[in-house]
Amino acid sequence: MPSKSDSAGKLHQYFTALTLKQVYPESQLQSPLLDEIERNSHLSLFSDDNIASLKHIGDLSANEIKKHIGEDNVINIEDIGIASGASGFRNTDDLEITTDSNKVIAYSLKCATSISQILSKNMGAKSLISSYFSSPKHQEEFNSYFEEARLCFLNKFFDGNEKSINLLSKHINSHANKNGVSKARFTDFPHMDDYRDVFLRTLRDCLMDKINDIEKSKLSDAVNLILDTNKNHIIAVYGRKNSAKYSRVKDKNQHDIVSVYSRGNDSVVINTGDYEVGFRYKFESGITSSIKLVGDYKKLMV
Template identity: 30%
Template sequence: MPNPTPRKSGDLHVQAVTSEIQHYLQAKTLPKADGIASGTARFIIEQQSNISQVTNKFEADNSNVAPDLTLHLANGDVVCVNLFKIRPKRVIQPKNLGAKSFIAKYFGSASLQSEFNDYFAKVYRQFLLDSANRIVGDVSNEATERELKRLLKESCPKFTQELEEFRSKLLYELREKCFGLFLDEYNQASETIEKAFNSLFMNDSFNVITQYDGERLKGVKEFKIDVHEIKNVSISKVGSNSVGITADNITLLIRFKFESGPDSAIKLATSYATPKAENKIAQDNARSLQQFNDALSVTHKPEGGKANSNAIGKCSEAIFYAQLLKVNPNVIQLDNHAFIEMFAKYSPDITATEFEGIRATSVGAVDGLSAFLKEKHGDFKIDSIELVPDAYLDNRLNTADIELVLRVGDKYVTEPISLKAIAKATNTINCKNPGIGQILGNTYFDLRQEELNGTLEALKETFINDDAGRSRTLECLSGNIGKQLANAVENEPQKLIKGTKALLGSALVVVVYYADNKYAVLEHDFSITKVQVHRDTPSLIQNTLSWSHGGDQVRLRVKFSGGQSHCWTSIKLACAYTFAKERIRSNV
């Protein structure tokens, strides 16, 4: 049924403009040029001659999908009109899109939409579960989506600070997935990006912007953007939850957002902006670096105490980021302040010696990374740089601290980088620490996790909390893991490769040895073609995997997460990666 009752300012504007055009059709007198509605109607009449009839969206069966106005011309043509009423210096929001349909509808790809929807279902459910547990507590993992949304609607109808981390995490994850899909489409030189750009900017409609201030009309103009060649289009991340599609001097912004409260639908709001000129980007980056340099005057903790590994790692990320920015002054930052705030937060917990070591070593490490990327990709340009927040990592196998988006020829390439800060140069570094309930599951080796789980439960029932009992438990579990891995050498070698790559992670690793002024740049997954298993090596609670003729190894050690005083605690694997010493480079 038609809905004749407009409620919002924009809806009232639609009704008022309709009335002005209808009056013109009856009286044949042009509306006044200085009124908000009349001036808009006059502009439309002057641009679209020979109008014989006008209807608006409130006369349609579904006002949510109908254009604001439909003009019927004397020659039989039909013109769809979209009206935008905004204050000066504001930008329009062309369309609000449904998250689970926008790719198929506007990008014309059902397969990409299906991939996005599968991902959406997973992360959205996790958002609901995390939020419900935070607000209500002790929510069953088996609860349905409808049940979780009902709990949130009853207990927390509006977003609160308690849920902000989950809201931000979900929107960030959806943006990351969307950006990755768009990049793949762009790299295939398909026409989907161009098609969506024109469609989302409503280039098949007559779009009228009315600017006003109070009751005064400030101007009326047509909004029309067009792009004809895919080579003129670029893709970028914007902020933490938007994707930008830029053509020439206009950027279409697609932003993920909740419609209202935690139980509401997720929509995509579109808007547009003028992209920053390269000199403005350089000015902003120079300002960021100056603010970072100002933060370097912080008072560090006294020398001689125990090193704070977390603070050292965070400061290393910030310093490395700043050095990348220094040598790439035109790169786009997704957040101009995050690295400054990170350093300011953690730098009081490192010593002056640690700081100087990290800063000096990072100079050479950034040069080493640039040389590595040059060898890998040929000529490239860093398009954007992002300091990845820990809480937003959905894929725990991608433990990136910094993500670079490169332009390589006419393609985009993403390079996630994991940074490690270690005092002394060593060719053994920590990698993943999966739980005993994950190591043989589909995240890692995808073998017989249920068999290992059965062994675990049997050991737990007969567990004796003394040295012998603890050793026996760990040895039995390690033995089961070693047996399954060894059997996979002949029967399922690809699963061994998959699990080994998962333990190492997908990110490029840069190690900063800040006390020795050395660094290493490590990329390992592409070189793994065959994995050997060394059972009970170097001890009965360890198994070792090797490849590259033994030059690379991962050692899996089974351990309790707590000491003997805690009796039975969860069991996990401490995994260490050993690589050839020749891959460590010196800055001097």
């Protein structure tokens, strides 16, 4: 079952592509959500009002794209968002528009119930530093700390001293099954809540130490990946107030990096003066699940 935020994004892309097809009736439309079963798997997560709202921002987004394209005629509309990122974390396009002059224009679409903070990417906790900050040395150091901290966290479940994360995870899941639950969730074992907070906070602090030790040119590279700089964006809000606007962020360089600091219990932020770019740790689901990183950004009023 897809997450609600992912499904909102997929439906935003689909409804935008559908409206563009109506605007350019001679064009060809390609979308995974033309399949009714695939489409309904996403629609089922929303109320009728929310679906109507997502359709509305699809109309508004299509209008923004039409204004950006100008007088050119469109011959092909491809909704590629469902596979976006499959060929690498640098590929973030959701819609590709081909004009009659064979010009291909790509757009990244984002939607949320509020744009105060925009979720940009999901990343691996043990690959962020090497992939986004191009620093395998710091990644190796972080991963070593990560394994120790995670083992310490999991050992709090039984207050034991197990040496294997895999074996300990199996024991925890088996214990959960014997207690009538399919997996060890924090809601079922609330004694782990405080330990989770400590664990995520130590990851936050370790990441901040590593980032502060990396040259600013590599920090700006990571920021550019989260901001998706020099790309065509459509940022939309659905729910109580529907809106969509075209956006394009210029590349940041090392001189744009103002500061690095923690945010809350689980996040590190790089401030560029006009943006806060965040990296937030979270559990994918239960106590023994993998740890994920969410990249986000927020436009600052300057």
